[in-house]
Amino acid sequence: MNRESPVIACKHVWKLFGPSPRKYLASLPADRRFADIQKDGYIAAVRDVSLEINRGEMLVIMGLSGSGKSTLVRCFARLLEITGGEVLVDGQDIMSLTEKQLIELRRRKMGMVFQSFGLLPHRTVLQNVAFPLEMRGQDKHDRRERALEVIKLVGLEGREEYFPRELSGGQQQRVGIARSLAIEPDIWFLDEPFSALDPLIRREMQDEFLRLQNLLQKTIVFITHDFDEALRLADRIAIMKDGAVEQCDTPDKIVLNPATEYVAKFTREIEKSRVVHAASLARPLNGQTPTGKPVAADATMHELARLLVNDTRDSLPVVDAKGLIIGGLDRQEALDLFLGSD
Amino acid sequence: MSATAETVTPAGRLNLTRRQVALGLLICAIVMALARPILPEFLVRVPDRAILPYDSFLQSVFDFIKDDLGLRYLTRTISGGLEWLLDVTANLLYGKRRWPNLGPIPWTAITGASVVLGYWLGGWRTALLAGGTFLWTALIGQWKLAMQTMSVIIVAAPLAFMLGLVLGIVAWKYPRFERALRPLLSLLQTLPFFTYLLPAVIFFKVGPPAASVATIFYAIPPMVLMTILGLRKVPDSVVESGHMSGATRWQMLRHVYLPAARTDILVGVNQVIMLCLAMVVLTAFIGMPGLGAKLLSLMNSLKLGRSFEIGVTIVLLAITLDRLSKAWVVKQPEHFARGTPWAKRHIFVLAGLGVFIAFLILAQFVQVADHISRKQDLSMGKEIDGVIKGFLDIDAVQAVTGWLRWFLITWVLIPLRNALLWLPFMTVVLFFMAIGYLVGGWRSALIAGGFFFIVALTGWWDRSMITLYEVSAAVLLASVIGFPLGIAAAQRRGWAQPVLLACDTAQTFPSFIYLIPAIMLFGVNDVAVIFAILIFATVPLTRYTIEGIRAVKPEMLEASDMSGSTRAQKLWHVQLPLALPTMAVGFNQAIMFAFFMVIIAAFIGTQDLGQELQKTLAGNQLGKNFVLGLCVSLMALAINHVIMRWADERKKRLGLS
Ligand SMILES: Nc1ncnc2c1ncn2[C@@H]1O[C@H](COP(=O)(O)OP(=O)(O)O)[C@@H](O)[C@H]1O
Ligand SMILES: [Mg+2]
Numbered sequence: 001m002n003r004e005s006p007v008i009a010c011k012h013v014w015k016l017f018g019p020s021p022r023k024y025l026a027s028l029p030a031d032r033r034f035a036d037i038q039k040d041g042y043i044a045a046v047r048d049v050s051l052e053i054n055r056g057e058m059l060v061i062m063g064l065s066g067s068g069k070s071t072l073v074r075c076f077a078r079l080l081e082i083t084g085g086e087v088l089v090d091g092q093d094i095m096s097l098t099e100k101q102l103i104e105l106r107r108r109k110m111g112m113v114f115q116s117f118g119l120l121p122h123r124t125v126l127q128n129v130a131f132p133l134e135m136r137g138q139d140k141h142d143r144r145e146r147a148l149e150v151i152k153l154v155g156l157e158g159r160e161e162y163f164p165r166e167l168s169g170g171q172q173q174r175v176g177i178a179r180s181l182a183i184e185p186d187i188w189f190l191d192e193p194f195s196a197l198d199p200l201i202r203r204e205m206q207d208e209f210l211r212l213q214n215l216l217q218k219t220i221v222f223i224t225h226d227f228d229e230a231l232r233l234a235d236r237i238a239i240m241k242d243g244a245v246e247q248c249d250t251p252d253k254i255v256l257n258p259a260t261e262y263v264a265k266f267t268r269e270i271e272k273s274r275v276v277h278a279a280s281l282a283r284p285l286n287g288q289t290p291t292g293k294p295v296a297a298d299a300t301m302h303e304l305a306r307l308l309v310n311d312t313r314d315s316l317p318v319v320d321a322k323g324l325i326i327g328g329l330d331r332q333e334a335l336d337l338f339l340g341s342d
Numbered sequence: 343m344s345a346t347a348e349t350v351t352p353a354g355r356l357n358l359t360r361r362q363v364a365l366g367l368l369i370c371a372i373v374m375a376l377a378r379p380i381l382p383e384f385l386v387r388v389p390d391r392a393i394l395p396y397d398s399f400l401q402s403v404f405d406f407i408k409d410d411l412g413l414r415y416l417t418r419t420i421s422g423g424l425e426w427l428l429d430v431t432a433n434l435l436y437g438k439r440r441w442p443n444l445g446p447i448p449w450t451a452i453t454g455a456s457v458v459l460g461y462w463l464g465g466w467r468t469a470l471l472a473g474g475t476f477l478w479t480a481l482i483g484q485w486k487l488a489m490q491t492m493s494v495i496i497v498a499a500p501l502a503f504m505l506g507l508v509l510g511i512v513a514w515k516y517p518r519f520e521r522a523l524r525p526l527l528s529l530l531q532t533l534p535f536f537t538y539l540l541p542a543v544i545f546f547k548v549g550p551p552a553a554s555v556a557t558i559f560y561a562i563p564p565m566v567l568m569t570i571l572g573l574r575k576v577p578d579s580v581v582e583s584g585h586m587s588g589a590t591r592w593q594m595l596r597h598v599y600l601p602a603a604r605t606d607i608l609v610g611v612n613q614v615i616m617l618c619l620a621m622v623v624l625t626a627f628i629g630m631p632g633l634g635a636k637l638l639s640l641m642n643s644l645k646l647g648r649s650f651e652i653g654v655t656i657v658l659l660a661i662t663l664d665r666l667s668k669a670w671v672v673k674q675p676e677h678f679a680r681g682t683p684w685a686k687r688h689i690f691v692l693a694g695l696g697v698f699i700a701f702l703i704l705a706q707f708v709q710v711a712d713h714i715s716r717k718q719d720l721s722m723g724k725e726i727d728g729v730i731k732g733f734l735d736i737d738a739v740q741a742v743t744g745w746l747r748w749f750l751i752t753w754v755l756i757p758l759r760n761a762l763l764w765l766p767f768m769t770v771v772l773f774f775m776a777i778g779y780l781v782g783g784w785r786s787a788l789i790a791g792g793f794f795f796i797v798a799l800t801g802w803w804d805r806s807m808i809t810l811y812e813v814s815a816a817v818l819l820a821s822v823i824g825f826p827l828g829i830a831a832a833q834r835r836g837w838a839q840p841v842l843l844a845c846d847t848a849q850t851f852p853s854f855i856y857l858i859p860a861i862m863l864f865g866v867n868d869v870a871v872i873f874a875i876l877i878f879a880t881v882p883l884t885r886y887t888i889e890g891i892r893a894v895k896p897e898m899l900e901a902s903d904m905s906g907s908t909r910a911q912k913l914w915h916v917q918l919p920l921a922l923p924t925m926a927v928g929f930n931q932a933i934m935f936a937f938f939m940v941i942i943a944a945f946i947g948t949q950d951l952g953q954e955l956q957k958t959l960a961g962n963q964l965g966k967n968f969v970l971g972l973c974v975s976l977m978a979l980a981i982n983h984v985i986m987r988w989a990d991e992r993k994k995r996l997g998l999s
Contacts, residue, residue: 079582107588118579122601124677131597132587161677179587189586 005091006052007187007219008076013049013085015071015243018042021083034242045071047243048085058213058220059248062230062266063240069223072240073189076221077110078102089187107136111180115192117172119164119179125151126160129178136183143182150178153212170201177209181216188218192225206232227266231255231275239263252280272337273301281334282318282327290315290328297326301337308334360780367776367787375769386766393801401965404544414545421546421555427497428550435489435496446489448705448712449480454697460662462690464669471665475658483719484655490632491622491659498554499618502561503611509562510569510610511595520570527563532934532978534941535560535621536955537971539628544964553625561617565610572606573599605671612667619660620852624942627959633659634854638945646862647726653858657851664850730862747869755868758815762807767798770807774980781988793980797973802951806973809950812868812943813936816875820932824880825925828887829913838888845885853878853939861946871943878939879932886928890921920996923989930985937978 014025018041028037037044045068053059061069074080075087078094087094089105097105111132119128126147127134133143151160154174164172173193180188193209194202206229213220224230230237231251238248239262247259255275258264279297294317295304307316308331315328374381383389408414429440437446453476460472479488513520535556542556576599584598600607626634633656640649678687685692705712733739762770771794778790797806831841860874894917902916944952951970958967993999 074582077586079585103588103590106586110586112583112586114579114583116577116579118577118581118583120580120583120598120601122604122675124675135587135589135593135597161680163675163677165674166677176583179583183588 004055006088007055007090008053008221009051009088010076011050011086011088013046013072013075013087014044014083015046015068015075015080016042016044016083025084034244044068044243046075046082049243049245050085051238051245051248053219053221055219056217058222058233058235060222060224060230060234060237061240062224062227062237065225067240068243069225069240070191071243073112073191073221073223077106077112077189107132107183109186110189111183111185111187112189113173113176113180113191113193115195117164117176117196119172119175121164123163124160125156125162125164125167125175128164128175129182131179132183146182147178150181153181153215154178155208169197170205173197173205174208177212181212186219188220190220190222192223194229195225202229209233227270231270239266250280252276256280271302273305276301276337278304278318278329279320279326281329281337283315283330284327285325289325290317292316294319294325295329297321301334304334305338360783364776364780367772367779371769371772371776374766374772378764378766381766385768387803388767388798388801390801393799396800397963397966397969399965400968401963404964404968408545417545418547421551424497424551424554425547428493428554431493431496432490432550435493436486446486446713448701449476449485449714450705450711451698451701453477453480454701455694456662458690458694458697460666460669462694463666463673468665468669472662475655475662478658479655480714481720482651482655483714483716483721484633484636484652485714487631487633487636487652488655488659491619491634494550494554494557494622494625494630494632495615495618498557498561498622499611499615501554502558502614502618503565505558506562506565506610506614507569507607510566511573513566514570514573523566527566528979528982529975530559530563532937532975532982533971534938534952534955534974535624536627536941536944536952536959537967537974538621539625540959540962540964540967543628543959544962548629550630552628553622553630556625556628557618557621560621561614564613564617568606568610568613569603572603572610575606576602608667608671612664612671615663615667616660616850619656619663620854623656623852623854627945627956634852637854637858641857641861642945644861644866645723645727646730646858647728648721648723649858650726650730650862651721651723653855656855660850660852661847664847734862743863747864747867750869750872754815754819755811755872759808759811762811763804765807767794767803771795771798774984777984778980781984781991786983786987789983790980793976797976800969800973802954802970802973805949805951805954805970806977808948809937809940809952809974810977812871812875812940812948812950813933816872816940817879817929817932817936819872820876820879820883820936821929823876824883824928824932825887827880828884828925828928829891829918831884832888832891832917838892842885842888845881845888848881849885853935853942856939857943857946866946868948871940871946871948874943875936875939879936882928882931882935883925884928886931887921887925890924890928891917893924894920920998923992923996923998926985926989926992930982930989933981933985934978937974941974 015021016025016037018024021042024040024042034044034047047068049072051059061072063069071080075082076089078087078097082095089109094102094105120131123131126144129151130143130147133146138146148160151157154177156171156174156178159167159171164175167175173196177193180190190209194205197205210233222233224233234251236248236250237254239246239254241262247254247263249259252275254263255267255270255272258267277297278295278299278301281301282297290313292313295307297318297320301308311331313331315330317325318327318329320326374385378386384392429438430442432438432445433440433442434445434447435452453473456476457469457473460469479485509523513523538556538560539552542552542559546552546555580598580602581594584594589598622630622632623634623637626632626638629635633652637649637652637656640652701711709715710718734743771791774794775787775791779787797803827841831837856874856878857870859877860870864870864873898916898920899912902912907915940948940950941952941955944950944956947953951974955967955970955974958964958970990999
């Protein structure tokens with residue numbers, strides 16, 4: 001895999017809310033904690049966050065409400081001015097953009113979906129979806145065509161002339177998604193897009209979202225406070241607490257090796273076997289190659305459960321999509337995942 | 343839990359000392375009153391030496407601005423444009439001989455179009471209301487008068503709307519501008535209407551232009567406030583979605599903020615229209631012809647039957663304008679199925695035009711469809727006069743009104759009036775300081791007491807006290823009626839709703855109207871003035887009492903039921919304490935209404951500030967007019983500050999805000 005430069009890179013980003021945040025940040029000692037900062041009359045919504053998001057990757061930002069997730073993505077899109085640090089989008093420092101350049105960036109490259117939809121109440125579905133196209137001055141015929149296309153993509157055909165008020169929550173969020181996709185953005189921000197929906201609808205929308213992602217392959221920053229949702233969708237998960245990122249890694253690694261006590265608390269209730277894939281347990285071969293029927297690298301332990309119980313080998317070969325053996329799966333270790341290690 | 347406990351204790355302790363200080367101030371006030379005979383004269387009334395000639399000082403400032411700075415040339419130019427607009431509407435609506443010389447539009451065409459408009463906005467009820475109003479107006483023979491009034495509203499309301507909207511947007515965008523604007527708006531909202539009229543006359547041409555300028559300025563404040571409110575309320579996610587769609591600042595305002603604030607802006611429009619109507623009627627005092635002028639002259643000559651008819655017309659017009667604009671507020675866009683033909687999408691425009699043109703053509707051939715001449719109208723002014731006189735001649739009625747008049751004058755009005763006039767001015771100032779301190783500490787004490795002190799310094803203290811006596815007498819009497827009425831009506835849903843509807847409707851009436859029944863019953867004297875204010879002020883009292891009580895959460899009522907409280911206990915211990923802040927807001931509004939009304943009553947022949955204000959109209963004394971207007975404003979603002987401060991604090995304590 002040749003490493004491209006990341007689509008979004010943020011370095012030591014700070015966002016403080018309070019009377020004069022910049023001045024305060026400049027005088028801030030390094031070891032000042034969240035609660036101390038709060039005592040000084042500031043809210044450290046984002047604390048010294050460094051992250052990179054690669055092309056085509058889906059990064060899920062997870063954390064309890066108030067942990068700074070929304071603030072962080074708003075810093076990525078410069079809906080908020082950061083207090084300190086640097087945000088690079090395609091290698092460009094977005095804090096250095098003029099208002100015009102910033103507008104241009106949003107018109108060409110970024111889309112965002114909001115928890116409370118943010119639909120314009122006086123516009124029809126069609127007009128809402130076409131709104132970003134209208135803002136950038138596309139002609140009427142073009143934007144209608146493109147809007148109809150995305151409306152079809154999200155499955156709202158036939159509702160083009162409805163007003164938001166006439167739609168259900170799930171349908172309204174489909175409009176939000178369609179609108180964010182209308183300009184064919186490279187970067188797609190979703191801020192708890194399904195949190196306001198009923199559990200059943202939420203599940204349906206997640207499936208729908210995965211389908212769209214398979215189709216479109218965008219770079220995605222997805223926010224949720226629901227760990228299950230994060231595990232289901234993420235390539236990588238960043239877990240936030242009090243404005244700081246506690247750990248940023250693949251779901252397997254987070255479940256297997258939680259970096260902090262806080263992260264461990266999240267993973268405790270999780271059925272690990274459904275998260276962990278054969279690849280992450282595979283051990284280097286050390287000369288001896290395990291024999292017999294191999295298991296696929298992208299199979300979860302849950303899928304392999306029957307095999308693991310019935311098999312008698314100590315180590316099973318793990319093969320990648322091309323059929324090459326990448327390591328050996330220690331059967332006992334895998335079973336421990338189900339049973340607990342002691 | 344602990345957090346709330348912590349915040350309560352110091353506030354409680356603070357309260358105690360606050361109460362003590364307030365009590366101290368109050369005792370000073372009382373001692374001064376008791377010691378009046380031996381009090382040094384300068385504490386009883388501000389000595390003449392200390393009263394500076396503010397009026398002539400202001401007058402020279404105004405003269406300087408007007409003549410030397412040449413503001414008058416500017417305003418005269420503006421009034422030229424305004425006059426042109428007003429001539430156009432005047433020509434179209436009642437056939438004034440000006441360009442474009444097309445009018446007057448036949449009454450049937452306007453009525454027909456208004457029915458279609460009413461139907462589109464709010465269904466057959468509003469259609470019927472709009473049609474019925476115009477039909478009545480035409481048949482009773484007041485079409486031309488109503489159109490004279492409307493011709494000003496049609497120009498003034500859109501201008502007030504636009505000015506208010508722009509000011510609101512600027513204030514929303516620049517907080518510093520808003521901070522400067524707010525006190526000015528409060529002042530504008532309490533200034534007596536004479537203080538709008540005179541500058542309008544001096545700076546703009548007498549007649550319709552001056553009338554429309556006064557009307558516009560009077561109607562602007564609520565539009566500004568509603569615009570700010572609406573723009574603030576636009577949800578963050580809508581704003582952010584606008585930004586993420588790459589909208590520029592102008593696009594944000596035009597396509598995101600303003601449409602998203604539509605509802606509040608339209609509520610502003612409704613208020614603009616209603617205030618325009620209220621003010622246009624009052625421009626009768628500067629000779630603006632129309633319903634108001636006719637009503638004024640009829641009342642002056644005690645032609646009660648015709649007054650009554652005009653009153654009905656004004657009331658109907660008010661209800662129609664109010665209901666139509668409110669229907670517009672709640673009207674939500676409905677989608678058409680795809681492929682609906684153009685004609686069907688625009689069916690109401692076509693229907694409106696069709697009806698309009700049909701009646702235009704009909705009017706060419708049928709005279710009554712064009713206009714109703716004096717001989718044809720159905721006015722029964724004389725007959726109603728007879729009925730009213732007959733009714734008033736009934737012994738029982740005379741006994742009742744006579745007794746009421748006697749009772750009010752000897753037991754309420756004269757004692758109160760004498761008491762207020764007798765009090766040393768410092769007593770009044772200290773009294774308001776005490777209340778101010780009680781509700782809001784030194785700042786409020788200085789505002790409340792300070793404003794009254796300024797009133798004393800102007801030298802119009804006695805007139806101000808007469809005004810205050812009229813206001814307080816009327817509002818006290820109104821409270822005796824309004825609060826119990828509201829409490830009773832709030833007990834049942836089935837009672838509350840009709841009473842609320844009646845109050846809502848009554849609040850849309852131009853205040854002028856309330857003088858009609860007062861004069862009918864009591865003739866032209868102080869009691870009529872008090873009575874007019876009383877009915878006017880009862881409306882908000884009743885309304886807010888009902889709303890306050892009805893807003894108590896059902897869980898609290900259930901909790902008190904389950905605690906085994908009786909109806910009376912529930913009312914006394916749960917409903918009233920929670921409704922009190924809202925009732926206070928109603929009380930405040932009643933007082934503000936009373937200050938407005940008492941000035942209108944000047945033409946009956948009061949002896950208060952209103953009377954003096956009316957005199958300034960004749961003499962073009964702008965300086966004196968402003969000083970008097972400020973006296974009214976300052977008293978109103980002081981009381982407004984105290985009550986609203988108390989209500990806000992109380993709401994916060996109860997966790998209602
Ligand atoms: N505009 C703001 N002003 C002050 N504090 C804010 C503002 N926006 C967010 N915060 C605070 O920043 C913290 C993080 O908020 P947010 O990013 O919305 O959290 P999340 O999205 O994870 O729920 C919260 O404590 C919140 O109260
Ligand atoms: Mg959030």
